[in-house]
Amino acid sequence: MSSPALLAAAGQVGEGFFHERSSESLPCQAKAGEVFCWDWARENIDRYGAPTLQHLEIVLLSVLIGFVVAFALALFAHRTRWLQPPLLAATGVLYTIPSIAFFFLLLPLTGFGRDTAIIVLAAYTLQIIYRNTILGLDNVPASVKDAARGMGYTPRQILWRVELPLAIPEIIAGLRVAVVSTIAIATLAVLISAGGLGTQIYGSGNLTFPTSIIIAAAIVILMALAFDLVLLSLQRLATPWRRAALR
Amino acid sequence: MSSPSPIASIGGAIEFIFASQESNVTGGKKVGGFDKSLELVVGHLEVTFLALGLALIVALPLGLYLGHRGRGELLAVGIGNAGRAIPELAVIALVATLIGVGMRNVAPVLALLGIAPIIVNAYVGVRQVDPAVVEAARGMGMGELNVIRKVELPLAVPTVMGGVRGAAIVIVATATIAPLAGVETLGDFILNRNVYGENGLLAGAILVALLALLLEGALALLQRRLTSDGLKLKTA
Numbered sequence: 001m002s003s004p005a006l007l008a009a010a011g012q013v014g015e016g017f018f019h020e021r022s023s024e025s026l027p028c029q030a031k032a033g034e035v036f037c038w039d040w041a042r043e044n045i046d047r048y049g050a051p052t053l054q055h056l057e058i059v060l061l062s063v064l065i066g067f068v069v070a071f072a073l074a075l076f077a078h079r080t081r082w083l084q085p086p087l088l089a090a091t092g093v094l095y096t097i098p099s100i101a102f103f104f105l106l107l108p109l110t111g112f113g114r115d116t117a118i119i120v121l122a123a124y125t126l127q128i129i130y131r132n133t134i135l136g137l138d139n140v141p142a143s144v145k146d147a148a149r150g151m152g153y154t155p156r157q158i159l160w161r162v163e164l165p166l167a168i169p170e171i172i173a174g175l176r177v178a179v180v181s182t183i184a185i186a187t188l189a190v191l192i193s194a195g196g197l198g199t200q201i202y203g204s205g206n207l208t209f210p211t212s213i214i215i216a217a218a219i220v221i222l223m224a225l226a227f228d229l230v231l232l233s234l235q236r237l238a239t240p241w242r243r244a245a246l247r
Numbered sequence: 248m249s250s251p252s253p254i255a256s257i258g259g260a261i262e263f264i265f266a267s268q269e270s271n272v273t274g275g276k277k278v279g280g281f282d283k284s285l286e287l288v289v290g291h292l293e294v295t296f297l298a299l300g301l302a303l304i305v306a307l308p309l310g311l312y313l314g315h316r317g318r319g320e321l322l323a324v325g326i327g328n329a330g331r332a333i334p335e336l337a338v339i340a341l342v343a344t345l346i347g348v349g350m351r352n353v354a355p356v357l358a359l360l361g362i363a364p365i366i367v368n369a370y371v372g373v374r375q376v377d378p379a380v381v382e383a384a385r386g387m388g389m390g391e392l393n394v395i396r397k398v399e400l401p402l403a404v405p406t407v408m409g410g411v412r413g414a415a416i417v418i419v420a421t422a423t424i425a426p427l428a429g430v431e432t433l434g435d436f437i438l439n440r441n442v443y444g445e446n447g448l449l450a451g452a453i454l455v456a457l458l459a460l461l462l463e464g465a466l467a468l469l470q471r472r473l474t475s476d477g478l479k480l481k482t483a
Contacts, residue, residue, distance in 0.1 A: 035345060096463045097456045098420030104437060104452035108253035180331045187334040188424075191437075201336050207427065210344050217337035224332035 330363025368410025
């Protein structure tokens, strides 16, 4: 970040910002019980643009990688059934290790920065996506598969044209949980200098400034809500026969 | 970070856990060691169990009741979804700045994070119980409270325990950042890098990971003990 004077001159932050944050006599914080400074928020809301995009980038990359790996594992374990318990246990271990600990366990290997955050967050999503994909594939009625076989479908065609489409609700349910929790946990990426909205909570001076913490938390929660709704709509669009059945 | 090699780093971290050493940051001052590690493990467990206990007291009866009455599905599911979206770092930071520091302030807030998974799983677990079984219990003259206690809860144990394990994972993980709100846990080694150095950082991470895995393993064993033999036969 460039010097305070420069930023103030460029109009990026209100002129009182640096003064207010460092001194005890600021108008808003001086009042006891002042939880949220609206004036400060109005003046400084544009500071949250870059961290929000960074946050989004970490989340999308993590979930994408997690989805590809978990989906491949699930398809593999769907055919090779004895692999299911060990894979469930292995992804369960990754899910159990607290992400903060995981970040620093990887530190000697991958160092500070975004890569470590993405590896950890992706590993965290494996269990949820893997388990739901397997569940969805197992829930497909045997009669439907028999019918497809009777129509001359090959095993591969059965998987891609019958089993997977019918498993979409479970797969997307898993994806929703994975995305929402990853958005929340990505806040901790600041601890290994990977950026994101956590910087507006844990960054210098922010930890004692409720307004900044609340804005950052609100963006995180809204982002989670938005993704949840988008995935829910996607699920509706991808399973038109479900709506038809309800009529 | 200019670490020599991953293996050397891990060796240094393990040494740090068992014997105090001169910090590579503060220089001269001895940090770490078995006593300090043990103290932080105990602190971590203390706040974790306190929070988990509080969460159970609040969430378990509520989840069981909602499931029993078959009401509040939107409430239960809504709480579950919203609970996942809450950024823990923001929660701990807000507690420290707005409510206050120390165990008395932090434990209830950690408990709040654990309430969501317990309510949802208790609700789902009770709803999954076969209505015919519940009718049979009523027919035998059981009161509503006994139906919950002797029929629905035992049959819902696997699902309920799934929620308790989920809550334990969230709480033990979030306890790692509790030092930001003045509660000494293993997170101390991680967050105070300028005191404990790189070895402390890695030592903290190793201990937190082990603690979480052990707790999860213990709860999995407990779940097996609490599940009635009849249910085990069915799933086997």
